[in-house]
Amino acid sequence: MPELRKDPITGRWVIIATDRAKRPTDFVREKVEIRGSGFCPFCPGNESKTPPEILAYRKDGGQRDVPGWSLRVVANKFPALGIEGTLNRQGEGLYDKMNGIGAHEVIIETPDHQMTLARLPARAVEDVLWAFRDRVLDLKKDRRFKYILIFKNHGEAAGASLEHTHSQLIALPVVPKRVREEVDNAKEYYNFKERCIFCDIIRQELEDGVRLIAENSDFIALAPYAPRFPFEMWIVPKVHQSAFEESQKHEFEQLAIMLKDMLSRLDKVLDLPAYNYIVHTSPIPEATNDYYHWHLEIMPKLTKVAGFEWGTGFYINPTPPEESAKFLREALAPVPA
Amino acid sequence: MPELRKDPITGRWVIIATDRAKRPTDFVREKVEIRGSGFCPFCPGNESKTPPEILAYRKDGGQRDVPGWSLRVVANKFPALGIEGTLNRQGEGLYDKMNGIGAHEVIIETPDHQMTLARLPARAVEDVLWAFRDRVLDLKKDRRFKYILIFKNHGEAAGASLEHTHSQLIALPVVPKRVREEVDNAKEYYNFKERCIFCDIIRQELEDGVRLIAENSDFIALAPYAPRFPFEMWIVPKVHQSAFEESQKHEFEQLAIMLKDMLSRLDKVLDLPAYNYIVHTSPIPEATNDYYHWHLEIMPKLTKVAGFEWGTGFYINPTPPEESAKFLREALAPVPA
Numbered sequence: 001m002p003e004l005r006k007d008p009i010t011g012r013w014v015i016i017a018t019d020r021a022k023r024p025t026d027f028v029r030e031k032v033e034i035r036g037s038g039f040c041p042f043c044p045g046n047e048s049k050t051p052p053e054i055l056a057y058r059k060d061g062g063q064r065d066v067p068g069w070s071l072r073v074v075a076n077k078f079p080a081l082g083i084e085g086t087l088n089r090q091g092e093g094l095y096d097k098m099n100g101i102g103a104h105e106v107i108i109e110t111p112d113h114q115m116t117l118a119r120l121p122a123r124a125v126e127d128v129l130w131a132f133r134d135r136v137l138d139l140k141k142d143r144r145f146k147y148i149l150i151f152k153n154h155g156e157a158a159g160a161s162l163e164h165t166h167s168q169l170i171a172l173p174v175v176p177k178r179v180r181e182e183v184d185n186a187k188e189y190y191n192f193k194e195r196c197i198f199c200d201i202i203r204q205e206l207e208d209g210v211r212l213i214a215e216n217s218d219f220i221a222l223a224p225y226a227p228r229f230p231f232e233m234w235i236v237p238k239v240h241q242s243a244f245e246e247s248q249k250h251e252f253e254q255l256a257i258m259l260k261d262m263l264s265r266l267d268k269v270l271d272l273p274a275y276n277y278i279v280h281t282s283p284i285p286e287a288t289n290d291y292y293h294w295h296l297e298i299m300p301k302l303t304k305v306a307g308f309e310w311g312t313g314f315y316i317n318p319t320p321p322e323e324s325a326k327f328l329r330e331a332l333a334p335v336p337a
Numbered sequence: 338m339p340e341l342r343k344d345p346i347t348g349r350w351v352i353i354a355t356d357r358a359k360r361p362t363d364f365v366r367e368k369v370e371i372r373g374s375g376f377c378p379f380c381p382g383n384e385s386k387t388p389p390e391i392l393a394y395r396k397d398g399g400q401r402d403v404p405g406w407s408l409r410v411v412a413n414k415f416p417a418l419g420i421e422g423t424l425n426r427q428g429e430g431l432y433d434k435m436n437g438i439g440a441h442e443v444i445i446e447t448p449d450h451q452m453t454l455a456r457l458p459a460r461a462v463e464d465v466l467w468a469f470r471d472r473v474l475d476l477k478k479d480r481r482f483k484y485i486l487i488f489k490n491h492g493e494a495a496g497a498s499l500e501h502t503h504s505q506l507i508a509l510p511v512v513p514k515r516v517r518e519e520v521d522n523a524k525e526y527y528n529f530k531e532r533c534i535f536c537d538i539i540r541q542e543l544e545d546g547v548r549l550i551a552e553n554s555d556f557i558a559l560a561p562y563a564p565r566f567p568f569e570m571w572i573v574p575k576v577h578q579s580a581f582e583e584s585q586k587h588e589f590e591q592l593a594i595m596l597k598d599m600l601s602r603l604d605k606v607l608d609l610p611a612y613n614y615i616v617h618t619s620p621i622p623e624a625t626n627d628y629y630h631w632h633l634e635i636m637p638k639l640t641k642v643a644g645f646e647w648g649t650g651f652y653i654n655p656t657p658p659e660e661s662a663k664f665l666r667e668a669l670a671p672v673p674a
Contacts, residue, residue: 001419002437080653082338093541095562100339159641178650204430225432304496313515316417
């Protein structure tokens, strides 16, 4: 008998197939392998082929837009939103629209085209997190923006159009509906219980243990109770924190280690899958609060999403999180970098 | 400058790229072509390879589960939900779950493996609609069910696992969150305006004309104002009707003609794309009402959905609906069947 489970934060019901659970090898798809052929605008020497750099980490400072960087942030050459102008909200009959104002940036995580985020040294992964923070702090000064979304598409199947490893950031003039929902539901729980729902989840998951994947001094990694996708995982800070960018130095260190570890386990268990990760954090106007708890969600791209899912937001997941957590827990931790 | 547009029913903001709009030929993907190789459980003669038929249309009645049918409905052999048992709602710490009770049926639209829904005679498409209705009316008698979802995955990229043309139906013990949202928002509009929001949209779209694709005596086909996907289209009954299954005979006739026409135009303009369609209709406990207006949404599968979309429900659509409507409007209507 399949099980219907409700995600306590979003209120979304998910069908979990329990009878014939799909194991890692049951998912047939292409490995994400780096071909490295052809011209790459993210490789050192090709700095002039991207918009000018917004931020770069270089050993000894030095000139902009030339090789020598270990990490580089540039505007997306084909941005989804434009940075210049006013919002100009207006109606169109019964419809509503505004100008597509926003920032769309690319974080090039390493100069090495052959590298993946999972295989980068933990110290370099930490630099990626610092770059996220630096950009968020800068963009928050722009009063037009209400939300900053940090995400990564790894592999073509997950939507990456360039294979050179990179993350993206989009600053938006509105709080996206799904984010609003998640934050409002967490707030409702808080108003009722006077406790953060994520803090409660952490307590229950540490006690149950069945969906726990790993733990370090500052973070836990778990398979959520009602995941939309097989092998979905969340990395959650143990101590309540509403906004990603307010994390402490030791937290960025531990997050880098945990993120590298989780991506390496995914690579091992699922044989180099495409994946997306998304940083879920509080909207800018309410960055510091007691009810929302920032976290990072990682979703390997193993199944095709079909009409049923699109139509209803009602997902069918062929692998119970207790099973996926077991596979991921038992995957050997990678050699520390 | 891209435009941010808000869908008036769901409240979802969508980024519409207006500068460098993608034309039909800009989307690179595989055509959906019927290979016809290998064993097909949906072909006549293989009736024993599916669960027994729940419904079939046969010229002269006749024996069940043997060839001679023009349309056949069977239970899904690998159902997402089980039909037997009680819901048994229960908690698990702070989580909620219930048994995965539901019906999952397959509507085999024709015995002809080489056929597509777009190329079937309009009369056969109408039979598919009657089969939807017959099954909905039967399943509505089961008090455990709160919503019945009718959808089609066409082509592997849209999630179809068998190429023999078929639709699916899932009866659910809960109203999916996205459906609940859509219905509640329509209700809120109704409470405020004392008019159905879809009826208002029909009026505005008929007046504006720019997003209108086609019109017949009972239905209009349009590109919605804030579509998530390029070339998304909606077929909406002109007269207010809250539930699909309450349509009149002349409406099923006209819907069949319109659906065939729209799918044929998609095939022509986008060169045989994979697509999903979903019937959006009222939940069973409130099937007849003044605030929700059933309709059918068709989404060709042209782009990959990436982390940004998953994370936020905030879609980037590279083709304005005014452009897609123009291409679809100008596509020659197919020769009437």
